[in-house]
Amino acid sequence: MWQDVHAAGSMNLAGFRILDCTEECGYLAGKLLAELGAEVIKVEPPQGDPGRYQPPFIGDSPDPELSVPWLALNTSKFSVTLDLADGKDRSTFLRLVGTADAVLETAGNGARLGPLAHGIDDAELRKANPRIIVCRLSPFGTTGPYAHRRGSDLTVLALGGNLYPTGNPDRAPVRCSLPVTHFHGGIELATATVFALWGRLQTGLAETVDVSQQECLTMPNMTAPLQYPFTGFTGKRVGGGFRGAKAFFRELWPCKDGWISFALRGGPARNPGIQALVAYIRECGMAAPALERDWQNYNHNTISQHEVDAIQDALAAFFQTKTMEELFRVACERNLLLAPAFSAREIVASRQLAARGFFLDVEDPGRQLVLRYPGYFAQTSLGPACVRRPAPRIGEHNDLFLSSLSAPLHET
Numbered sequence: 350m351w352q353d354v355h356a357a358g359s360m361n362l363a364g365f366r367i368l369d370c371t372e373e374c375g376y377l378a379g380k381l382l383a384e385l386g387a388e389v390i391k392v393e394p395p396q397g398d399p400g401r402y403q404p405p406f407i408g409d410s411p412d413p414e415l416s417v418p419w420l421a422l423n424t425s426k427f428s429v430t431l432d433l434a435d436g437k438d439r440s441t442f443l444r445l446v447g448t449a450d451a452v453l454e455t456a457g458n459g460a461r462l463g464p465l466a467h468g469i470d471d472a473e474l475r476k477a478n479p480r481i482i483v484c485r486l487s488p489f490g491t492t493g494p495y496a497h498r499r500g501s502d503l504t505v506l507a508l509g510g511n512l513y514p515t516g517n518p519d520r521a522p523v524r525c526s527l528p529v530t531h532f533h534g535g536i537e538l539a540t541a542t543v544f545a546l547w548g549r550l551q552t553g554l555a556e557t558v559d560v561s562q563q564e565c566l567t568m569p570n571m572t573a574p575l576q577y578p579f580t581g582f583t584g585k586r587v588g589g590g591f592r593g594a595k596a597f598f599r600e601l602w603p604c605k606d607g608w609i610s611f612a613l614r615g616g617p618a619r620n621p622g623i624q625a626l627v628a629y630i631r632e633c634g635m636a637a638p639a640l641e642r643d644w645q646n647y648n649h650n651t652i653s654q655h656e657v658d659a660i661q662d663a664l665a666a667f668f669q670t671k672t673m674e675e676l677f678r679v680a681c682e683r684n685l686l687l688a689p690a691f692s693a694r695e696i697v698a699s700r701q702l703a704a705r706g707f708f709l710d711v712e713d714p715g716r717q718l719v720l721r722y723p724g725y726f727a728q729t730s731l732g733p734a735c736v737r738r739p740a741p742r743i744g745e746h747n748d749l750f751l752s753s754l755s756a757p758l759h760e761t
Contacts, residue, residue: 360386361731365546366446368445369390369426370454373400374502374528374562375486376422377516377535380451382542383425384726384734390449390750391426392442392502394433397743399461407718413743414716420740424711424722428741428748433467443469443477444754450482450549451542457487459499471557481544483557486538490561500562502528510574515589518597534562593701594650596657601690602665605672608690615649622649625683630667637663697721713739 363386369379370392383389391398401413408415431438431443440724442464446452454463464474474481485491488500489508506512506524516523541558542546549555567574573584585592589601591612609656613623624644630636639659652669668676673689680687689695702708709724716739725735 351436361729361734362387362543362546365451366390366449367451367453367489367542368449371423371538372398372455372460372462373403374531374534375453375455375538376400377532378484378486378538378542379423379426380422381536381539381726384736385543385729386734388424390445390746391423391428391741392445393428393430393743394462395430395744397418397430401743411425420720421722423740426741427738427750428744429747430744431751433464433469439467439469441751441754443473443620443681445750446474446477446481448754450480450546451484452481453484453486453538453542455487456485456491457489457500458497460487470478474581475555480549482542482549484538484542484545484560485535485558486560489563490563491559492562495563502530505530505562505566509563511566511571514570514573514586517587518586520586522586526655530562530566532662532667533565534560537565541636556642593652596649596652596654598649598657599661604668604676605670607673607692607695609668609673609687610690611664611668611685611687613649613657613664615647619686620647622684622686626687629679629683629685630663633667633670635663635667635670639646639663643741660688709736711736711739715739715745 353562362382365382365387366383367379367387367389369389371379375603379389379391397413398419399562401416401419402411403416403418404411405417405659406412406415413419429443431442433439433442443739452464454460456463456465460466464470471483474483487496489495489498500508503512503524506529507522511529512522512524514522514557515525538558538560541560545556545558546692573582576582587597590597590599591614592598598613600610602609602611611626612619627636627640627644630640639656640663673695676687677689680683683704691699696702699707707724708721710719710721712719718739720739722736725733727734
């Protein structure tokens with residue numbers, strides 16, 4: 350068996366056992382808790398979790414053991430397979446609940462996995478274990494008029510208010526290419542689980558936690574809804590730029606080998622940086638008439654679109670002669686508010702991340718692979734919250750966890 354990167358006893362959540370019965374939108378929660386040191390057991394149907402069949406796959410053909418999303422979001426977990434519709438397996442599952450501290454599951458109409466989807470409610474879970482904490486993630490929460498509605502990443506993103514202001518002003522709203530509602534919801538589910546475990550230690554009470562993805566996505570946008578009754582402003586899309594009083598400004602610029610972020614925002618904090626950039630452009634022999642102006646008193650709210658376009662043409666021509674690395678080095682030396690827009694290529698090659706040991710090569714003997722992962726998401730005084738083992742194979746740990754579950758269930 351894979352050896353933990355850090356001894357279990359030194360981890361933040363060492364000693365807690367958590368049953369992960371979530372579908373795709375909840376995978377991240379179990380991963381985070383496992384990498385904080387909890388013993389997280391992924392409970393799957395006999396054929397494996399449906400997420401194992403999601404592309405892309407490592408290799409040329411679909412393989413439930415080689416799904417890239419599965420491998421990415423289920424590290425550090427164990428796997429057992431149980432058919433909760435089968436009486437014997439249902440009984441085994443409840444015995445497993447009797448050994449655990451918390452159960453994570455996804456809820457809402459369309460949920461296929463987990464206790465609730467198979468008619469196992471809180472009362473039955475707490476008959477098996479009066480101290481069990483139940484943590485649920487669903488598109489809209491488990492109460493209210495939308496409680497039983499389906500909700501994809503796209504619909505939750507839209508109803509959470511994040512979709513409307515995202516994209517370019519001349520087109521319809523756009524979503525991110527990754528399911529951000531899953532990630533926001535998963536982080537909140539993990540956080541809520543930690544607080545519920547802490548609360549049980551303080552009060553002895555086992556809570557039921559209800560996390561709504563819609564609410565998780567609404568909270569980052571609360572400024573606009575709170576302002577609307579007073580201003581009538583609903584927000585707007587500005588794409589890769591920002592709008593001043595008289596003009597639209599770009600913030601993302603192509604350079605020699607990628608993209609950089611730079612904004613022509615004025616004010617006492619930003620004008621010195623623009624002055625320093627223009628001085629650097631002159632040193633490089635690419636001064637342009639549009640750049641010769643009073644930058645010390647520059648105000649982006651008073652400049653016309655015609656002036657902005659001329660300045661941006663000069664900046665664009667200059668940026669395209671430099672690499673991201675060259676521009677970022679100069680930005681650090683001269684206090685320019687400029688940064689490279691890293692793609693996966695640059696992130697993997699980052700010297701800063703390498704110096705902190707951020708990436709970890711994880712041997713996966715069961716699949717005969719060595720996979721590189723972001724090794725940790727936090728450094729703590731008890732050690733990093735890091736990848737402890739590769740994502741489990743289907744039912745890989747049945748013997749380890751299920752063979753001993755022959756004792757009677759807990760009685761209330």
